[in-house]
Amino acid sequence: MNGSKSGREHWGSKVGFVFAAAGSAIGLGNIWKFPYLTGQHGGGAFVLIYIICILVLGLPIMIAEIVIGRHTEKDPVGAFKIIGGGGRWTAVGYLGVLSGFFILSYYSVVGGWTLGYIVKTITGVVGGITDTSSAEAVFSAFIKNPVEMVLYHFLFMALTVWIVLGGVKNGIEKWNKFLLPILFVIIIVLIVRGLTMEGASRGLAFYLKPDFSRVTVFTVIEALGQCFFSLSLGMGAMITYGSYLSKSDKTLDSSLQIAGLDTMAAFLSGLAIFPAVYAVGMTPAKGPGLTFNILPVVFSRMAYGNVFALLFFVLLFIAALTSAMSLLEVTVAYSTDEKGWGRRKSVLIFGSLIFLLGIPSSLSFNVLSDVKIFFGLTFFDFMDKLTTIYMLPVGGLLIAICLGWKYGLRNTMHELDTDTGLQFLKKIWAFAIKYVSPVILVLIILYFGVYRMLVP
């Protein structure tokens, strides 16, 4: 099982790593948020801008994280002890592990919702939905029920724990190789269904017609923030996955493939959703509203709607589960590498702690809905904003600075592929990490963390 002298477990193959990392990246952000952002921010124009953002910000940081991981063969804390030379830089690693801990605690609550809706589809509750008000009634009754919320959160966490217990190769890699192809097949089936409905073209136009008049400088920052989140950057998830790479595997190549798969999943999700929404004469809404209040109505208005509803919620569930594995693995890598715990002990202890921390989030829609922690936010919203708006961008900024300026790129250049035609990319990458990424991340922090918090 161990592929190296160090005794560290490795991926079974490079493809396995690409699938696992893509599984981490492809999550609720791709299926909920990207389509909505695109629809609102100029359609095809936004897609174009998004792809540029991936190239300018996403890929360089992704490569940096994977390089740090493979170079140090450590969890984020251990990695920063090495590239930060001990001392204060180690805090960046702790920030990452803490981010993983926090994010999974509420991500699992939403993962539980997807499980709940799979059950509700099978038992016919979703099939009984006929209009938006009945859809809203079902959804709000669901999240207002504290017992169901905690139960589904528990189930989702338990599944994540069970998979991660299996290890890097026989748990995470095996399941991603199985689930990710299913995810893409489901998206394609849903696209075909949507596009063959009468009136689908209006949805296609809403989604993709390039409208540059809607593009402002804020659109660009929005796209930058989304690409950063979507690629699971800023907390060492990719450092951790990269640390299980063998020295013979290619880092540049893999990064391009991971970013490509993630972008494809995001783009295709919109193609699966909007044509169908418009074909049944509805208009899209944002975030959870689109998924739980609009889509059930859309399914109820198409032939064999129940089957497609089931496929859709399974899709969401797979997306959430494969991301959750990587979040848990970050905390597990930390406790096995730094504390010397066994995998079993690490997974069970951190899995339990994360479940407990998620309880106040799962109660944020019912028992604790009036308890506002900071800035008038519920616990769930607070954890969400704290991690995605502050912790991840700050983590990304410090990763770029530590690698680019403190440790120096010269010490890690050999981790990039040496035998490809990608040589010129290395110079561009070095420039991006040292100068471009830090500037952009500061902009993102100022925009989302200061401006948008004050001017909602």
Ligand code: TRP
């Ligand atoms: N990329 C995931 C999504 O699109 C969310 C996410 C952000 C994430 N950071 C992460 C997942 C770190 C795993 C690890 O939904």
